[in-house]
Amino acid sequence: MYGGGNTFEGIKTDSLAQEDPIKLSEFEARIARGEKIEPKDWMPQLYRKQLIRMIEQHAHSEIIGALPEGTWITRAPGFKRKLALMAKVQDEVGHAQLLYSAAETLGKTREQMIQDLISGKSKYSNIFNYPAFTWADACFISWLVDAGAIVNQLANAKGSYGPYCRALDRICAEESFHLKYGHHCVIYLASGTQKQRSMFQEALNRWWPPMMHFFGPADKISAHTEVLMNWKVKMSSNDDMRNQFLDMYVPKIWELGFTIPDPNLKKNNATGKWEYSEPDWEEFRRVINGDGPCNKERLEVRRIAEERGQWVRNALRSRKNLYVAPLA
Amino acid sequence: MKSLDPRVKRLPEIGTGKRPSAVDIHDQFETFEVFVQPKPGKPFQHEGAIHAPNLEMAYIFAKENFTRRFTCISLFVVETRNVHVSAMTEGNQNVYDVLTQKEFPKGEKIPHEIFHLIKRGKQHVQVGSVEAASPDEAMAAARKQFDTGAVVFNIWAIPKKDIRYTSSDEADLWLTLPEKKFRDATDYKGGQKLKEFLDRSK
Numbered sequence: 064m065y066g067g068g069n070t071f072e073g074i075k076t077d078s079l080a081q082e083d084p085i086k087l088s089e090f091e092a093r094i095a096r097g098e099k100i101e102p103k104d105w106m107p108q109l110y111r112k113q114l115i116r117m118i119e120q121h122a123h124s125e126i127i128g129a130l131p132e133g134t135w136i137t138r139a140p141g142f143k144r145k146l147a148l149m150a151k152v153q154d155e156v157g158h159a160q161l162l163y164s165a166a167e168t169l170g171k172t173r174e175q176m177i178q179d180l181i182s183g184k185s186k187y188s189n190i191f192n193y194p195a196f197t198w199a200d201a202c203f204i205s206w207l208v209d210a211g212a213i214v215n216q217l218a219n220a221k222g223s224y225g226p227y228c229r230a231l232d233r234i235c236a237e238e239s240f241h242l243k244y245g246h247h248c249v250i251y252l253a254s255g256t257q258k259q260r261s262m263f264q265e266a267l268n269r270w271w272p273p274m275m276h277f278f279g280p281a282d283k284i285s286a287h288t289e290v291l292m293n294w295k296v297k298m299s300s301n302d303d304m305r306n307q308f309l310d311m312y313v314p315k316i317w318e319l320g321f322t323i324p325d326p327n328l329k330k331n332n333a334t335g336k337w338e339y340s341e342p343d344w345e346e347f348r349r350v351i352n353g354d355g356p357c358n359k360e361r362l363e364v365r366r367i368a369e370e371r372g373q374w375v376r377n378a379l380r381s382r383k384n385l386y387v388a389p390l391a
Numbered sequence: 392m393k394s395l396d397p398r399v400k401r402l403p404e405i406g407t408g409k410r411p412s413a414v415d416i417h418d419q420f421e422t423f424e425v426f427v428q429p430k431p432g433k434p435f436q437h438e439g440a441i442h443a444p445n446l447e448m449a450y451i452f453a454k455e456n457f458t459r460r461f462t463c464i465s466l467f468v469v470e471t472r473n474v475h476v477s478a479m480t481e482g483n484q485n486v487y488d489v490l491t492q493k494e495f496p497k498g499e500k501i502p503h504e505i506f507h508l509i510k511r512g513k514q515h516v517q518v519g520s521v522e523a524a525s526p527d528e529a530m531a532a533a534r535k536q537f538d539t540g541a542v543v544f545n546i547w548a549i550p551k552k553d554i555r556y557t558s559s560d561e562a563d564l565w566l567t568l569p570e571k572k573f574r575d576a577t578d579y580k581g582g583q584k585l586k587e588f589l590d591r592s593k
Contacts (some may be wrong), residue, residue, distance in 0.1 A: 093481075099512030103479055134396040143573060150574040157456050164422070165438040173419040173442060194395050225512050237460055243579040250581035254588035318585075320592060360394050367402055371538070376418055379444035387472045389422045389440030390547075391515070 079290070080106045094295055099225035102168040104391060113296050114224050115169045116185075122162035123180045123187035127361050128208075129155040131191055135201040147244050151205065154241070158234045164389050165226040172386070181366045189347060191274045192355035199252060199259075199266035206245025207270070207312060213238050214308050215299075223295035226391055247313070253319040260320075267316070268324045275342040276323075278305040306373045308336040424474055425457050426517070428465040434483040434517040437506065437547075442473065446555045447448035454564065462568050463559045473553040475526030477546040481511070486546055490530055498524035501550055505533040508545035515547055526550070 079087065086105050093100065100106055129152045136152065139145040163173050179185040190208060195201050213235065220231035252263040279301040282288055291297040299307075312331075316323060327340045350358070394400050420442045426435040438457045443449035449468045458466055480486045499524040506515040518537045523529035529548040557564070572578040 101479065101511065113535070130396075134398070146573045150571075154460070154574075159461070160456055161439060161443070164442075167440075172416070174416060177419070196395065204576070228512070229514070238581075240574050240576040243576040247579040247581045250585050250588070253583055254591075270504075288497070318589070333404070360392060360396075360399060364393060364399055364402070373427075376444070377415075379448070380415075380417065380420060381444060385420055385466055386417055387423065390424060390474060390476065391437065391439075 069375060070206050077109065079109065082260070083289075091098065091293065094223045094293070095251075097113075099228060100223050101225045101260055102388075109290070109292055110296065114227065115166055115171050117296065118162055118166040118169075118174050118227050119171065119179075122159045122166060122176065123185055125155045125159035125162060125190045126180075127187045127365070128204075129159075130361055130364060131193070131195040132204050132355075133199050135198060138198065139201075140198060143170070144248070148201070148205075151241050151244065154237050158230075160238070161233060162227075165230045167388050168226045168391065170388065177369065180360060181369060182217070183353060183362065186351060189351045189355070190270075190277050191360045191361060192350050193270070193273050194357050196265060196269070197262055199262040200270065202245060202248040202252060202263065203266045203270045205241055206249050207316075208277070209241045209245055209276060210312055211274065213242060214304050214311070217276070218298040218304065221295070222298055224252050229391075232386040233288060244383055249319065253321070264321055267321055271324050273341060275305070275339065276344075276347045278302075278308070280342075280347070288360050306337050306380075309339070420444045420489070422471045423453070423468045424471050425449075425453040426467050426469075427457060427463045429443055429461075429463050431464055435465070435467065435504075436517065437515040446470065450555045458565060458568075460574065463565060464562065467554050467556045469549050470553045473549060475529075477530055477548075479508075479545045480542075481544065483542055484544075485538070485540070485542045486544055488533045490534065492527055492531065495523075495528040500524050501552060503529035504530065504549045504551060504554065505537060506545045506547040506549070507537070508543045509541070511544055515545070525550075556570070572577055583585065 090107065090110075091101070093104075097235055100110075103265060105291060127152045132148065132155075133152045136145060136148050139148050163176060166176060167173060176185065180187070195204065216231050216238070220228050220235060222228055249263060281302050282300045289298060309328075313323065313328070313330075325340050327338060330337050349355070353359075392399055392402060421444075422440045422442055423446070425438045425441055427438045428435045441449055441452045441456060443452050446468065450466070451471075453468050454466060477486055478489055482490060501524070502520050502522055503526065504520050507516050507518050508515050518533070521529050521532040521536055523532050526548040530546050533546065533548070
């Protein structure tokens with residue numbers, strides 16, 4: 064589950080002037096023909112750096128994203144929901160494994176990625192820094208956060224880097240169950256008692272602002288983003304993905320009789336675009352930089368898991384074997 | 392730790408808040424390549440990589456990560472460094488035409504699995520096996536056996552002795568997969584309930 068958002072900020076445009084112009088134009092022609100780039104192919108440094116950053120953030124988002132929902136496994140209402148939620152959380156952790164491998168093919172080791180997550184150097188999807196107070200919050204995540212992630216992942220699956228696209232194809236196929244399961248849970252709450260309905264309405268009120276942050280602030284149009292779009296690293300603008308999400312899911316939320324906590328939310332039929340109150344980007348930045356309700360807990364849980372597992376890994380490890388990066 | 396999560400509250404406090412200690416560069420083990428056979432009669436194809444401390448654990452992790460959700464009939468794993476990789480070609484260049492080595496060191500011939508990449512961006516697919524004393528010789532032998540003239544971009548040769556296959560008595564590992572409907576999107580039909588709700592609220 065990952066929505067982009069923070070991916071493309073903060074990297075200074077590396078000078079493309081240092082790259083071999085002939086190789087660079089061959090590389091760009093390959094992408095323009097719709098061919099994928101594979102690990103052993105020549106690629107510009109900037110391409111490699113941005114992809115590592117993007118795939119790594121995506122992997123971290125899967126592994127951290129399992130935490131707020133995982134909270135509810137022990138308290139899921141009924142055996143069937145418990146089985147489904149366990150399977151979903153296991154899927155998310157499996158997605159992290161696929162994505163870490165894809166990032167590794169570009170030359171960053173998994174040890175380094177995990178270290179950078181725990182130390183706070185690498186980011187993950189900001190929405191997981193918020194708590195899941197009730198079962199309805201878990202349902203919101205399963206349905207709508209996954210829906211947002213699918214919008215982003217389907218776009219990225221058409222990107223140019225082979226190993227990332229192949230991992231995403233597999234991930235998207237698995238996510239279709241998450242989305243249907245989440246919608247099913249919300250239909251049951253919506254058609255249940257008044258108490259169940261208000262439980263979901265409250266969850267919706269809590270999660271709407273972070274959901275609007277999910278795709279990130281409007282892109283600054285710069286030469287830099289243009290290059291990334293030409294290279295099919297960035298596949299769609301943040302605003303376009305947000306609009307696509309609203310288009311697909313606001314009617315479904317309204318259909319169930321819930322209110323979205325934004326009086327300005329409406330579709331402009333002339334432009335085909337959704338209008339909404341400007342999300343609080345100040346809060347977005349504050350939370351992403353560590354000052355959110357759950358940042359500390361999320362990283363601490365990861366850190367403790369790493370620390371508690373270390374003796375097991377040490378005991379299993381064979382010291383004569385040598386690491387090589389995965390092939391594809 | 393203060394948390395809404397009862398499991399987090401139960402966690403012991405180990406070295407609270409300290410930065411991770413420097414980990415061994417091989418803390419996450421070696422990587423293994425995973426190959427899956429989707430249906431009887433279909434060739435194996437490359438699916439991805441897995442980290443594990445040894446071949447047997449790699450097999451177990453691969454089963455969990457790659458065949459938990461999709462039906463298949465067989466799986467094998469091999470350590471990444473035991474996969475021997477040819478050059479990669481592009482355009483209309485058949486990789487068999489750039490293999491120039493003709494003389495190979497003498498030795499005992501052992502069986503190798505051969506994989507082809509026939510479309511860039513897709514997975515490597517098994518084409519069969521050959522007997523050879525080295526992976527280079529295996530690729531030359533594969534040329535005689537599997538080169539139809541159609542463009543192949545990349546060849547992988549893997550000595551069979553390095554592969555952890557699925558044995559015949561393990562083949563029922565995947566028999567229960569279709570019964571696990573709770574992780575199948577088609578098992579979540581909310582349509583009827585939604586319609587009743589909409590009719591009621593009219």
